[in-house]
Amino acid sequence: MARPDKVAAVEEIAENFRGASASVVTEYRGLTMSQLTTLRRSLGDGATYRVAKNTLVKRAAEDAGVEGLEQLLVGPTAITFITGEPVDAAKALRDFARANQGLVIKGGYMDGRTLTVAEVNQLADLESREVLLSKLAGAMKGTMAKAAGLFAAPASQVARLAQALADKRAEEGGAAPAEAATDSETAS
Template sequence: MAKTDKSAAIAELADAFRGSNAAVLTEYRGLTVKQLTELRTKLRGNATYAVVKNTLTDLAAKEAGVTAFEGQLVGPSAIVFVDGDPVDVAKSLRDFAKANPLLVVKGGVLDGRALTADEVKKLADLESREVLLAKLAGAMNASLSKAVYLFAAPLSQAARTVDALRAKVETEGPAAAAAPQDTVEAPQDSAPADVQDAPAEDVATGGDTA
């Protein structure tokens, strides 16, 4: 490969590292062209599966500040450059590897943090971003429903009161609606009738006369 071609390839790989949400290093030794095409189809929309040259990839990774693959770029290598949901990509790799054991996940990098092969596999056990967003939306809708109910309850109560008054007016006339709903009882500690009817001077002197 000419020097200019190598420089261009390194620059392209470095840009791929920088522009990806994550990257996963794999070894594809023994996989057929058909199997690799199937893998690319599974990853489509979330990631790009690129067969790479180890030496150029090592230089490109260093240029992009990625150190996760140091010492692992040996044998037939291919890198999954993730531009979608890393969890979905990890699930696709796990499912494909179950059916095609020759695909070996060697490690990865996520948000600048190196991942071991086991950590990439554990990533596949997490819930995807879409599932988490759906759960969050469900929780928010439930909260909003409660809020709507609380706001609507006083309005419903007021509407029932207005309807009751309207029915009372229709049956008993306008005066009935204006009348107080509760009667006020006389205080329990009011004075006896005989004291109330006594002359003012008797009440003032306790009822004794000179």
């Protein structure tokens, strides 16, 4: 018969899997409690770092419909459940793993499929959503400015042409009376 505390733990982990947009499986061997606390803080509000027994995680993943994590659940395992921006959490994990050799990223799960270590690192290499959106907005603004310039160009060309024509007529019209005056002086 299953112990109630283990049943509750499995249900909690399964809920975390269901509510997460992504999850990253890590090994934390050799990390101190203060290092784990620092890691949890660096992940921010959009991610939860949980140390759990592999058998409980396997059952919870099965309950939540998450497949393919079994090969990652070997040795001391901790899972980061990401509810916010996956890129930010992946960056935090990667940077922490670089600084602390005790944290090893094993893989992850996102969009219904497992992720390799390389894919988690690729996710970490992406720019954040806000940066990508601002770049997109800048590109759109530049395109709109070019379009506005192209639409305004024919009208400004017509205006310049009309001004040049008016200047030419004024020159011709202004030169004619002066020539008439010199012609009358030579005739006298």
